[in-house]
Amino acid sequence: MQQYFSTKKENKILYLNNDDLNHIKNVMRMKENDKVIVVYKDKSYICKLNKDLLSCEIQEIFKEKEDNISFKAYIPLLNEDKMKFILMHGTELGITEFIVVSYQRCKYKLPKKDYEKKLIRWNKIVKEASEQSYRIYKPIVKGILELDKIQDGSNVKILCSLDKENVKHISEVLTTNNINDTISMSFGPEGGLTNEEEKYFETIGFIKTSLGSTILRTETVPLFIASIRKYLRKED
Amino acid sequence: MQQYFSTKKENKILYLNNDDLNHIKNVMRMKENDKVIVVYKDKSYICKLNKDLLSCEIQEIFKEKEDNISFKAYIPLLNEDKMKFILMHGTELGITEFIVVSYQRCKYKLPKKDYEKKLIRWNKIVKEASEQSYRIYKPIVKGILELDKIQDGSNVKILCSLDKENVKHISEVLTTNNINDTISMSFGPEGGLTNEEEKYFETIGFIKTSLGSTILRTETVPLFIASIRKYLRKED
Numbered sequence: 001m002q003q004y005f006s007t008k009k010e011n012k013i014l015y016l017n018n019d020d021l022n023h024i025k026n027v028m029r030m031k032e033n034d035k036v037i038v039v040y041k042d043k044s045y046i047c048k049l050n051k052d053l054l055s056c057e058i059q060e061i062f063k064e065k066e067d068n069i070s071f072k073a074y075i076p077l078l079n080e081d082k083m084k085f086i087l088m089h090g091t092e093l094g095i096t097e098f099i100v101v102s103y104q105r106c107k108y109k110l111p112k113k114d115y116e117k118k119l120i121r122w123n124k125i126v127k128e129a130s131e132q133s134y135r136i137y138k139p140i141v142k143g144i145l146e147l148d149k150i151q152d153g154s155n156v157k158i159l160c161s162l163d164k165e166n167v168k169h170i171s172e173v174l175t176t177n178n179i180n181d182t183i184s185m186s187f188g189p190e191g192g193l194t195n196e197e198e199k200y201f202e203t204i205g206f207i208k209t210s211l212g213s214t215i216l217r218t219e220t221v222p223l224f225i226a227s228i229r230k231y232l233r234k235e236d
Numbered sequence: 237m238q239q240y241f242s243t244k245k246e247n248k249i250l251y252l253n254n255d256d257l258n259h260i261k262n263v264m265r266m267k268e269n270d271k272v273i274v275v276y277k278d279k280s281y282i283c284k285l286n287k288d289l290l291s292c293e294i295q296e297i298f299k300e301k302e303d304n305i306s307f308k309a310y311i312p313l314l315n316e317d318k319m320k321f322i323l324m325h326g327t328e329l330g331i332t333e334f335i336v337v338s339y340q341r342c343k344y345k346l347p348k349k350d351y352e353k354k355l356i357r358w359n360k361i362v363k364e365a366s367e368q369s370y371r372i373y374k375p376i377v378k379g380i381l382e383l384d385k386i387q388d389g390s391n392v393k394i395l396c397s398l399d400k401e402n403v404k405h406i407s408e409v410l411t412t413n414n415i416n417d418t419i420s421m422s423f424g425p426e427g428g429l430t431n432e433e434e435k436y437f438e439t440i441g442f443i444k445t446s447l448g449s450t451i452l453r454t455e456t457v458p459l460f461i462a463s464i465r466k467y468l469r470k471e472d
Contacts (some may be wrong), residue, residue, distance in 0.1 A: 063449065089456050133451045171470040212471040213299065215369045219259030220325050220459075234407045235448040 001030055003037040003044065003131040005138065012058045014038045014047055022055050037062050039136050045143045066136040068183040071229065072097040072154060077106045077144055078191035083220045084125055091129035091139050093226035094235070098126070100143030101150065105191045109113035115144050147200055155181035162192045162223055167210040170228070179232040187221045238264055239273040239280065239367040241374065250274045250283055250465070259288050273298050275372050286444045302372040306418040307465065308333040308390060308456045312425035313342045314379055318455045327365035327375050329462035330471070334362070337386065338377030344390055351380050383436055391417035395402045395442035396457055398428045403446040415468040423457045 002023075008015040016024070016038070024030050037044050044063040047056035064160045073095050075086055087098060100122070102110075102162075110118060122141040130138045156178050161167050174183070186201055187193075202208060216224060238259075244251040252260070252274070260266050268287045273280050280299040283292035309331050311322055323334060324401040336358075338346075346354060366374045384406075392414050397403050410419070422437055423429075438444060452460060 006301045049345065089453070089459075092452050092456055094450065132453070135450060146326055158333060171467060174467075190311065212466065214371060214466075214471065215326050217325070217368070220328055221354065223325075223330065223456075223464070224302065227460045228467045230448065230450075230460070231407060231410075231464045231467070234405060236451065 001035055001037050001046070001163045002030075003039065003134055004005065005127070005131070006040045009040050012043065013050075013055050014040055014058060015055045016053075018054075021054050026048070035059070037134060040143075042066075042136060044134065044136055050093050061156065063134065063136060067094075067233070067235065068096065068137045069180065070154060070184075071095050071226070072099060072152070072182075072184040073226075074099045074150065074186035075111075075222065076100075076187070076218065077102045077108055077110060078189065078218065079108045083122060083133040084220050086222055087122055087125045088129045089143065089223050090226055091135065093127045093223060094230050095222065095226055096124070096139050097139065098139060098141045098143075099145060099150070100141065101145050101147060101186075103147065103189055103197055104194050106189045110144065119143070147197055150200075150204065152184050152204055152206075153182075154184035156183045157201075157206040158183070158185040158209050158225065159193075159198060159201045160185065160187035160211055160225075161198060161208045162188075162215075163198075163208065163210070167208045170209050170211050170225070173207055173209045174225070174228055174232065176232055179229065183229065185222065185225050187218065189218055237271055237273050237282070238266075239275065241363070241369055242274050242276045245276050249286075249291050250276055250281065251291045252289075254290075257290050260285070271295070273349045273370060277316050277408065278302075278304075278372060280372055281369065289321060290408065298371065299372060303330075303366065303469070303471065304332065304373045305416065306333065306390065306420075307462070308335060308388070308420040309462075310420065310422035311458065312336075312423070313338045313344055313346060314425060314454065315344045319358060321455045322458055323358055323361045323377065324365045325459050326462055327362045327371065328369040329459060330466050331462055332373065332375050334358070334375060334377045334379075335381060335386075336377065337381050337383060337422075337423055339383065339433055340427045340430050341383050346359045346380065355379065383433055386436075387438065387442055388420050388442075389418075390420035390428075392419045393437075393440075393442040394419070394421040394461065395429075395434060395437045396421065396423035396447055396461075397434060397444045398424075398451075399434075399444065399446070403444045406445050406447050406461070409443055409445045410461070410464055411469070411470065412468055415465065419465065421458065421461050423454065425454055 004020045006014040045058045126139045240256045242250040281294045
């Protein structure tokens with residue numbers, strides 16, 4: 001079943017918007033009485049489409065609750081394919097906030113005038129990924145930040161580092177003891193963060209963390225950590 | 237540093253092949269004395285390229301050992317992009333064997349005459365992914381199997397299921413107690429495995445397992461499970 005987000009409810013009727021209508025009619029080719037899942041506020045419902053395809057009637061609750069504990073990823077500005085990869089799969093795996101950062105070793109550059117357009121596109125990717133994985137809470141994509149604008153209030157702050165010394169192993173940093181805390185992670189583009197950048201994160205409380213000796217691609221790192229979190233939280 | 241695989245060693249000299257030579261010269265544009273990592277048998281070495289660029293001299297050991305406990309993934313036949321995705325990231329995350337299976341709900345079909353060509357291509361993808369992530373052991377890609385040809389001798393056999401009943405949660409199936417065992421996993425294409433297919437896997441000892449209520453895309457499933465394994469094994 002396809003999921004949509006609604007912002008208007010009247011009794012048992014949920015209203016969709018014109019983008020959804022287009023998707024329902026032209027992509028999904030659905031018709032009156034077909035079933036969809038619709039999120040309204042903090043629940044999702046199985047609904048039956050009305051004739052106008054712009055509204056639907058609630059049949060039953062689909063998902064009553066979903067954890068929404070903050071789980072942030074600071075992601076380096078990467079090319080469109082890699083950004084899409086991280087946003088899509090990161091959303092599936094429970095990341096709640098993506099903050100795009102322009103690091104020194106980011107090969108991909110973007111002129112400031114294109115920031116807004118990109119953010120709109122990235123937020124559309126996470127919206128669609130939320131719908132596909134039946135998430136109630138759409139993650140948010142923010143940025144593009146310069147390093148020195150980052151402040152972070154999470155309980156557990158993971159700085160993925162390629163260093164071999166003065167690092168803790170991820171299995172010490174993320175454990176069943178702190179898995180219900182708010183979590184943030186940061187990691188570099190290809191080539192890693194510079195020493196300076198790692199120092200900055202350490203200054204604001206991030207723990208230098210090793211993910212092991214097998215080198216993971218930049219875009220695999222957030223999915224690895226998000227998978228661990230999902231596992232340790234034993235999410236239904 | 238770029239990694240290559242060698243099959244010939246004479247004293248401190250490791251020999252590369254013509255494909256590597258082409259990569260070294262034309263892709264990496266390296267020259268005499270540039271450093272590369274070369275795997276020979278069960279170790280990898282930091283080496284200095286000789287003038288011919290077809291051989292190199294061992295400088296020091298890079299990686300002395302790597303776990304090579306069997307970790308199999310039965311993957312549904314998917315389109316090329318998704319196959320590449322799973323093979324590439326699955327290799328990074330430690331899968332040792334990919335067995336491609338043609339399930340009833342696989343939308344992507346491949347005529348038998350193309351099997352061999354595809355297997356060559358897929359094995360090339362895992363070779364390159366092994367090089368990029370500095371793995372000593374190249375995983376192997378096999379198939380394309382029909383369901384009833386599958387027999388499996390692993391200790392832990394995970395059958396990812398969308399069912400809500402009669403399933404164990406992944407956090408019960410994969411634990412620190414069995415993480416050093418041999419592991420196999422199977423999962424369906426979009427829409428899941430059919431009841432019949434799930435039954436077959438159960439007959440040969442697979443445990444019906446839930447990954448939680450958030451729906452993961454087919455291609456995310458093996459990476460999720462491989463991430464958990466990598467984490468629980470506390471791999472250096």
